[in-house]
Amino acid sequence: MLSSAALRTSCACGLLAALTPASRAADSAVERIVPDVAALAGQPLTTLPAPPAWVEIPPGPSWTVAKVAADFRAATAKPPPITYVRAEFIRPDYQWFLAYIKWFRSLHKPLHMEYEEDAFDCDKYSRCFVAFANLLAEKSGETRGSLCVGWAVVFNDRTFAGVAAGGQHAVVIVDTTAGLIVVEPQTGAIIPLRDYPNRDTLSAFYL
Amino acid sequence: MKRLLGLLLLLSSLAAARTVAQTMQLPKFPLPALVENRYGDTKRIGFLHFLRQLQDGGVQELDDVDFLDENYAELTSLSLPALAAWLEAACGSVGVELRQSRLHHYDGMAYAQLLEVATSLAAAREIKEHLAMPIGVLICRRRLPWGDLPGDGARDAYLLIATERGLLVYDPPTRQIAPLPDFPNSSDVYKIQF
Numbered sequence: 001m002l003s004s005a006a007l008r009t010s011c012a013c014g015l016l017a018a019l020t021p022a023s024r025a026a027d028s029a030v031e032r033i034v035p036d037v038a039a040l041a042g043q044p045l046t047t048l049p050a051p052p053a054w055v056e057i058p059p060g061p062s063w064t065v066a067k068v069a070a071d072f073r074a075a076t077a078k079p080p081p082i083t084y085v086r087a088e089f090i091r092p093d094y095q096w097f098l099a100y101i102k103w104f105r106s107l108h109k110p111l112h113m114e115y116e117e118d119a120f121d122c123d124k125y126s127r128c129f130v131a132f133a134n135l136l137a138e139k140s141g142e143t144r145g146s147l148c149v150g151w152a153v154v155f156n157d158r159t160f161a162g163v164a165a166g167g168q169h170a171v172v173i174v175d176t177t178a179g180l181i182v183v184e185p186q187t188g189a190i191i192p193l194r195d196y197p198n199r200d201t202l203s204a205f206y207l
Numbered sequence: 208m209k210r211l212l213g214l215l216l217l218l219s220s221l222a223a224a225r226t227v228a229q230t231m232q233l234p235k236f237p238l239p240a241l242v243e244n245r246y247g248d249t250k251r252i253g254f255l256h257f258l259r260q261l262q263d264g265g266v267q268e269l270d271d272v273d274f275l276d277e278n279y280a281e282l283t284s285l286s287l288p289a290l291a292a293w294l295e296a297a298c299g300s301v302g303v304e305l306r307q308s309r310l311h312h313y314d315g316m317a318y319a320q321l322l323e324v325a326t327s328l329a330a331a332r333e334i335k336e337h338l339a340m341p342i343g344v345l346i347c348r349r350r351l352p353w354g355d356l357p358g359d360g361a362r363d364a365y366l367l368i369a370t371e372r373g374l375l376v377y378d379p380p381t382r383q384i385a386p387l388p389d390f391p392n393s394s395d396v397y398k399i400q401f
Contacts, residue, residue: 030354032382035292043235050229083398085316085346085364111236112332118339119331123275124324131321134314139231139301143311153275170275204273206316206400 052099054140062088075194080202089148094178123170126151129185148175150207158197161189236329237293239286264387273400276339284370315364319344341369343401351391
């Protein structure tokens with residue numbers, strides 16, 4: 001909930017965001033949200049199992065979108081377009097990544113992750129997998145970039161990891177130190193992209 | 208006997224403390240307030256609603272808009288301060304000062320995903336909401352400055368949230384927010400994904 005002071009400074013259009021005095025001085029046209037910290041007070045914390053120990057990535061050149069694209073081209077004749085924000089990434093250690101998959105599976109119970117069309121379906125599972133991977137990297141102090149972990153939209157031409165053929169689906173794709181790996185985040189099943197039965201029907205990759 | 212009991216208590220509390228130290232804690236996932244229709248049900252919006260608002264907001268390339276779900280809820284703009292607080296607190300719980308994150312390799316898509324899945328889980332778990340949460344990502348070229356953010360031509364990403372006030376663009380590190388029609392770079396969008 002916004003404070004009365006915040007409401008008084010909200011913009012003429014009525015948007016419930018507030019300007020701080022400093023920001024108003026800097027730019028009168030920009031609105032800013034005042035986070036409602038009080039909303040969090042007294043709320044129970046969400047406790048998750050202990051995450052796997054981070055494996056440091058040696059200093060060196062970052063992994064780039066161009067390299068990811070090259071890895072895709074090596075694995076499939078029909079690489080998907082890649083949507084990205086930053087052009088450089090950190091490739092996770094393969095062994096850490098295996099431990100992370102196991103950890104992510106252990107979140108299903110405490111987070112009550114259950115498949116439900118639209119509300120929490122395959123793309124939410126995939127984005128959840130990616131979001132927590134990046135969160136753990138940040139927790140470890142990795143600030144050189146996001147992990148090279150993304151999710152893809154695929155036409156499920158063939159059955160994989162218990163997901164029946166037919167229809168659109170979302171899976172996770174990770175460029176690890178051992179190459180591109182496809183993950184079915186609902187089951188934890190993994191397979192190298194070059195062996196993934198639907199590698200030629202990927203329609204988009206969000207990195 | 209008392210000494211033995213005391214020792215056992217001490218050992219168990221140490222074990223408990225060790226367990227707590229090893230676990231990871233996040234603030235309770237945020238449940239957004241949803242807009243209701245005239246019948247008191249959650250208002251349902253689909254891609255035509257989004258496309259109309261994107262067009263009104265100045266987005267020219269509607270081919271670059273991806274929808275992963277069929278039906279979405281609409282958030283009340285009153286929810287946003289609580290969602291912003293959650294995102295900052297969640298980052299803080301893993302040692303990341305969100306407001307300073309642009310000093311490193313800030314990736315707005317990662318934060319959009321985090322907030323979207325957190326609200327989705329809260330809504331599905333707490334109110335059995337079956338609609339997707341309308342928290343997406345807008346990737347664009349910063350051709351024009353927007354508040355603290357320069358017009359340097361860099362690629363950047365923001366949260367795009369459907370509310371009763373229309374689509375709102377939100378940048379977590381600067382806390383800046385703008386209705387899409389007022390966002391200066393809406394004509395330089397690479398991709399929008401809900």
